Amino acid sequence: MSLLELSSVSAFYGPAQALFDVNLDVEEGEVVAVMGRNGMGKSTTIKVICRLLKNTSGTVAFAGQDLDRVPAYQAARSGIGLVPEGRRCFPNLTVRENLIAAARPGMWDLPAVFRLFPRLGERLDQRASSLSGGEQQMLAIGRALMTNPRLLILDEATEGLAPVVRQEIWAAISLLKAETGMAILVVDKSLKELGGVADRAVILEKGSSVWAGAFADITPEIATLYLGV
Secondary structure: OOOEEEEEEEEEEOOEEEEEEEEEEEOOOOEEEEEOOOOOOHHHHHHHHOOOOOOOEEEEEEOOEEOOOOOHHHHHHOOEEEEOOOOOOOOOOEHHHHHHOOOOOOOOOHHHHHHHOHHHHHOOOOEHHHOOHHHHHHHHHHHHHOOOOOEEEEEOOOOOOOHHHHHHHHHHHHHHHHHHOOEEEEEOOOHHHHHOOOOEEEEEEOOEEEEEEEHHHOOHHHHHHHOOO
């Protein structure tokens, strides 16, 4: 049984249908990339997984539990950790306060986060609003890890960051894969960086899954057809 499984999922924003037929799964310890052009349903799919948006048909299951009637807070408690698009740190709270706000017992505590991102340890008592964009992204990842999730979801975690910071984030994701065995679902556009961490990929087109397979099997033709501008 997969840790996460979406089967024939559809979803609406009011009268507008955003997802039509999304199918994806993530196994324990696996890194899966969700890809597609802008506006194809990637972030909406993440919202459905985290129960921030209800699916109108199909099923969403996590760790053997049907999430259909599960509220967002309960989905998080079940072991889904989200790093949302745009970071969304609590700006008036310090780094420490952001990290402990939703912390749960487990291997990820303050020292563990600071080993992954030493810069956060140096800014422990600074407000999140005073951090750089890259530091806020590290904080968002650290905050999700402090919930000690079974599945970590990263929604455009490197978007808008300087190249050197992007590399720091990708290095951290590689480390998480190599040393923790944590399942990771990552939404991103970079074939090069994803190629270093992703085991499989699911490509969305107009709210439906149109391709799925080993990441290494994404050919230039597939990339041009579904991922090109």
